[in-house]
Amino acid sequence: MMPKALDWKAAIWAGIIAGLVYVMIVMALIMMQGMSPWGPPRMMAAMVMGKGVLPAMGEPATFDMGVMMVGMMVHLVLSVILAIVLGWGISRFGLGMAAAIIVGMIFGIVVYYVDFYGFTSVFPWFAMNRSLTILFGHAMFGAVAGGVYRGIARHDAKQAGEGANSAARA
16 A cells, blocks of 8 residues: 555544543543542643642642643644644554554553653653553543544545546546
């Protein structure tokens, strides 16, 4: 199979959708564990707002609309960037749906280890958030991003092919 170019629209949508799915999964799992769901958005916002937005040690994270908005913006921008990288690999190697989901899951796990072990020198608060919940969320982010990218890119390719066939028949 011939490698294809990155489908930018598919990558952007894959990042947005997978980023939102990640937030929903992680916040739900954290709530089921009896913890505040506002911790992850605060952790993301702290990347640009500084660690002053993090809760004091031992205190639950509280809701703050401004912090939530900044956290979501940071998270979604990073999600789109990651989906672009993943989409490039999926396109480059011509992966089908199942392979895109599996590779995406592996990609998400690698991102977890880079984020929560590699970036702790820059963002030390990441170390306190190492957990199976966050690892699972990253794996699901990658799986969703890979599947959505492949699904949208394939759909667009089929529509483009149908359009060309219709024009040739006319």
